[in-house]
Amino acid sequence: MQPITSVSSQPNKAFLLPDLVQTRTPPKEPVAIAEMAEFFGVTHRTLHFYEEKGLLTARRMGLMRVYGCDEIARMALINVCREVGMSVSLIQDLFETLSTATSTSEANLILEEALLGRRRELASNLSTVHRQLQQLNALLDHEEVEAGQLNTEQKGPTLTETEARCLQLMVEGYTPIRIARTLELKTEEVSTVEASIVGKLQAQNRFQAVAKAVLLGLVAN
The missing domain is CATH 1.10.1660.10 (Multidrug-efflux Transporter Regulator; Chain: A; Domain 2)
Known part of the structure; x- marks a missing residue:
């Protein structure tokens, strides 16, 4: 040995x-x-x-x-x-x-006291982690709400079939008179439709409405 x-x-x-x-x-x-x-x-x-x-x-x-x-x-x-x-x-x-x-x-x-001390430490850490998770969830929920609002805004307004056809022609550069001929509407009716489109897009005029429609993807440019 x-x-x-x-x-x-x-x-x-x-x-x-x-x-x-x-x-x-x-x-x-x-x-x-x-x-x-x-x-x-x-x-x-x-x-x-x-x-x-x-x-x-x-x-x-x-x-x-x-x-x-x-x-x-x-x-x-x-x-x-x-x-x-x-x-x-x-x-x-x-x-x-x-x-x-x-x-x-x-x-x-002595060992029990050491283990109890460790348990208190873990409980404190768990409380901190729980609080941080709540803060993260609140931040993420807020971002999701904002993202949802942004997506809603980006989807743009709901247009009628006539408004959608009129808007497409506006994007293509048609004048109100030409739009009236194409859609078989009176000029006054086209003016009313265009005014509705401008209002729904929260634009100042038909040119701004066209720009917003393109940005929102409502029409093909």
């Missing part, structure tokens, strides 16, 4: 781990880094990172980096904390506080 030595120059502080964290049946120690990574679904780099942050301590058995049962339990707790979104610095603070626990029940209370 190869002798086991610590890889870290500063071994982790020993502390009582809360038993609230349920761990699957761990592999038999010593656990190689590859097996440790696979068991917890993390990468080798992640384990090295936790070692750099003082959360884990690997040991050396010959050329292998290995972990004992205490490190497996620590990693289980780290995983739980990370899954609920706790930062590494908060986990470091948690481990520091756990080092003062004198019993498992006290360790459980």
Whole structure:
């Protein structure tokens, strides 16, 4: 059997781990880094990172980096904390506080307080997100209303069949007299139709009405 030595120059502080964290049946120690990574679904780099942050301590058995049962339990707790979104610095603070626990029940209370703090933080974030969503919805609803109004305006007024035919001829440059001949109307009737078109398009005169009609796509230019 190869002798086991610590890889870290500063071994982790020993502390009582809360038993609230349920761990699957761990592999038999010593656990190689590859097996440790696979068991917890993390990468080798992640384990090295936790070692750099003082959360884990690997040991050396010959050329292998290995972990004992205490490190497996620590990693289980780290995983739980990370899954609920706790930062590494908060986990470091948690481990520091756990080092003062004198019993498992006290360790459980420390972990519960940390988790409650995280829940309060998430609830606050959720409230902020909800408020921001309401603001976004209000803005988008307002834009949709404006877009709907714009589309309604852009569709232009509803014209009668005679008005539509008259407007098309106006766009083509027909004079009122020529329009009257083409549509078999009296000149006075054409003047009335044109006045109605100008009014519906909110134009000042027949030339402006023609320009608006083209812009709105009411006629082919």
